[in-house]
Amino acid sequence: MSLVSLDEVHKYYGENHVLKGVDLRVNAGEVVSIIGRSGSGKSTLLRCLNGLEEYQQGAVIVDNQSVENDDYKLRLLSRSVGMVFQNFNLFPHMTVGENVMLATKLVLKKSVTESRQLAEELLAKVGLADKFDAYPGNLSGGQQQRVAIARSLAMSPKVLLCDEITSALDPELVGEVLKVLEQLKEEGMTLILVTHEMNFARDVGDRVVFMNQGKVWETGPSDEVFANPQTDELKSFLAAVR
Amino acid sequence: MVQFTDWDILKNLLLAARWTILLSLLAFAGGGLFGLILTLLRSMRNTFITRVIQCYVEVFQGVPLLMQLFLTFFGLSLLGIEVDAWTAAILSLTLFSSAFFHDIWRGCIEALPKGQWEACRTLGFTYMQTMRYIIVPQAMRMSIAPTVGFSVQIVKGTALASVIGFVELTKAGTMINNAVFEPFKVFALVALLYFVICFPLSVLARYLESKNHVTR
Incomplete structure (x- = not known):
């Protein structure tokens, strides 16, 4: 049984269809990087995992708990899911x-x-x-x-969600934060990160999920995905960020 | 005819100023308490409650305090509830200031970054824990200066209670002037006394504001 699983998750902001049927499984101890252009739904996806965003269709199960819009259930879920934000929110x-x-x-x-x-x-x-x-x-x-x-x-927590946690940092400060993540990985922590740090995703991440137009467009082991992108969209995305 | 010395005038005005201060304090306390309740209710983000409170605030901010006083004083007696000038003045000033306090404090809560709420949710805090440990302490720090600043408005607002026969500073001034016919002298003294009450509050508000900026 996966630690995190999403089945056919759809999310709308009013008329705007943000997540168009997302399927994803994350096993305990995995480090999964979610990459993609802005507006592709990566942060929304992450925030659906701990109930910060509601989804309209599909199922999200984390640590055997269904993620629903219910204050009590979400409080219980918060013991399994940690989250780190772009703006720290200390x-x-x-x-x-x-x-x-x-x-x-x-x-x-x-x-x-x-x-x-x-x-x-x-x-x-x-x-x-x-x-x-x-x-x-x-x-x-x-x-x-x-x-x-x-x-x-x-x-x-059993899984730590990181939402662009280095994006608000000066370049020289990014390293010290990524080092902590590496250390967590070594200790076996499950990490799901939305990130722009392609080197980190490639070198430390086990798996990469490329989001495009509200869908999981391409996914696979990090080294393979970066070395051999299959879709044109991922190729052009990687070319643009390098 | 009784002769009033300057000292008599001042003495009587000072005695009346007690009621201005007392009325201000009661309105501050009542308005503060009621405004706090409104603010807490509003922060629960229930659409219906929010609407009702919004209407309440619009009405009490959009109608002159003088009319509110009239409506409370005459309106309640029309409904068969006899209210004296004290009750009517305290009631209207409480309602009036609660609408403003609520608006000030709501603004302070909304000025906090959304991320503070989100961090609390992801850590599993209940609504009450979030309010008590995270939101209120930060919003309070921000709200001290505008709150003290608004208390000046309350002090000045109490002057309107004179029209329903409440003998406070302004009413006492009118009465004394009717006896001595020295409007400039009497009302200059009245104005001076208001200033003596309000100026320290303004200074305090300014001081708190600057202090607040340093710690943030």
Whole structure:
């Protein structure tokens, strides 16, 4: 049984048909990169996996839970699915440590000591042990994004969704964030990333999904897809981004 | 005929200013509380509730406070509910300021990036947890300066309560002037007292605003 599965998923924004029957399976431990032009539906697809977007037809199953528009079910789902955003979305009025601790305290009902210990471990893991008491506003973009990753990991999700998490970063800060992702992959974390980092998708990702016109246009193991694109659309896309 | 010294005039105005301040405080508290309830209801994003609140705000922002006072004072007695000037003044000022407070605070909540809500959802927070730990603390910080700023409007709005016979600063000024026939002196003093009440609030609002910018 796949960890994540989408069957014939359709999504409309009013008249606009954004996802036109998307099928996708992701197994535990896989790193899947979703690439494609803007407007191809990649972010929407990702956001359907944790209920941030509703879909109108089809089925999305993540960690044996059906993703439906139901507050209670989505809260349960949030323990299995973590998400990291392009704009970090850290809580600016809280310290880095509080950002990471809050969900374990409120949602998993862990004690403050336990939450704090976990937060310290996770921050150490992303290389920010010394920033526990800093405020997000005083950190660089790359550091903020690593805090956001630590914050998601605090819920010990089974799959981490990354929505263009390096797109808002200065070029020299991209590396430190990607390094954390590589480390997560080594630990066996399932990652689904919408990304423009083609090198990362090729070198670290197991599989690539090329979205075009609201459909999974082409998919396959990363090295093959990049070396041998089958469709004209993917060929022209790869030519354009290189 | 009784002679009024300048000190008598000032003393009586100061005594009346108590009621202006008390009425302002009650309107601030009442309007704040009711505005808060409206804001929380509105943030639940129920279409029907939102519509009702929108109408409420439009009405109370679109009708002059003076008319609201008249309608409360005379309208309620028409319905058989006797209201005294105090009740009518507090009630209308509460409703009036709740509409503005609600609008200010709604603006502050909506000014927060959508991503804050999304982050909370993906972390599994309930609506109440999201409000309490993430949204309200940030919106509150933003709203302090405009809220204090609006309290100046409330103080000045209390002057209108004089027309339904509520003896506050303005009404006391009118009454004293009727006795002493020195309109410029009396109303200059009235104006000065309003200024003494409102100016510190304006300064406070400006200070809070600048402080807020530094921490953000």
